[in-house]
Amino acid sequence: MSSSSTPTTFGVVGSGWRSEFFLRLARAAPDRLRATGVVTRTAERGREVGAAWGVPTHRTVQDLLAGGRPDFVVASVPWGQMPVTVRELVAAGAAVLAETPPAPDLEGLRSLWADVGASGRVQVAEQYLLMPGHAARLALVREGVIGDPTSVQVSSTHMYHAVSLIRGLLGVGTGEVVVDAREFRAPLVDPLSAAGWDTGARPEPRTTTLATLDFGDGRSGLYDFTDNQWWNPLRARRVVVRGSLGEIVDDAVTRLVDPTSAVTSHLSYRRRGIDMNLEGVDLDTVAFDGRVVYRNAWAGTRLSEDDVAVAQILADTGAWARGEGPEPYPLAQACQDHAVALAVAESARTRADVRVAREAWA
DSSP: OOOOOSOEEEEEEOOSHHHHHHHHHHHHOTTTEEEEEEEOSSHHHHHHHHHHHOOOEESSHHHHHHTOOOSEEEEOOOGGGHHHHHHHHHHTTOOEEEOSOSSSSHHHHHHHHHHHGGGOOEEEOOOGGGSHHHHHHHHHHHHTTTSSEEEEEEESSOHHHHHHHHHHHHTOOSSOEEEEEEEEEEEEOOOEETTEEOTTOOOEEEEEEEEEEEEETTEEEEEEEETTTTTOTTSOOEEEEEETTEEEETTEEEEEEETTEEEEEEOEEEETTSTTOOSOSSEEEEEETTEEEEEOTTTTSOOOHHHHHHHHHHHHHHHHHTTSSOOSSBHHHHHHHHHHHHHHHHHHHHTSOEEEOOOTTO
16 A cells, blocks of 8 residues: 555546546545546537536636646546547556446457557456455455465455456466356345335345356356346345455464464454444454554544445555556456356356466466
């Protein structure tokens, strides 16, 4: 994470609901994040965005950059438009943070990589490993608390996001992967969505996709996602990381502390604003065995944990663009995530194994 006191500045191309996530975070932390402008397709939409968020709007990338070049530009456009916008921004000399996925299909990923991969100017807004719980688990895995990680099970989010979690926690690169996936339909009440609560919801068929990911050398992943699992309060989130010396199951960490003693400890979350605590309402720290393994760099903003992760990737991208920090999530990693996710969908459709070959970005 960047510790720079320099505010991160960014422009945005696109004005849909995902674009507003970034503008909302800049409003929540104005001393650390600043949106310099938004590119919209029409002047009418520009007036709406300007009135809602108090930012200048433009019709072209050139106008956005001419108004004072930000650290980087967020490409937040529909899937099909994403490669076009990324190419345009790279050609204009901008550092880029592309929304997920960077291209809709495998040929699109290959073509985009061929055109801009060597530029080194493209990062991707894959935030899940920066969410507090996942970041704490990742810290313990990297410390070797459970030995060498050998398998990861994720039942939480979908496609490239889930693949990012599996690959990141497992510590695998961009080599070959063999995917075996199946889909199952079963009734489920779905009472909550992005549109809000549905008080008349009744059980209806919903699809669950299960997939095994074979990374070789005994390393594997299990993908488990049910339609609308992000929102549905009737489906829990589950993350399991198994290693040579123990395992992490959600917030429980079991490992050997001596040759005959298996011990379980728990990740402990300190949250502000509980009972008589008047510090605000957000997460403060995550601790393990009496020591802090994650500290919320955005405490005081009252951001949700997902927003904390997105704010952090914005700040980290700013530090990278200014030459003050490492790449937060390079294009090659995001291309691999989506290539594997596409293989999950293909395997589920064909009911056969799908091999993800070693691609150019590897």
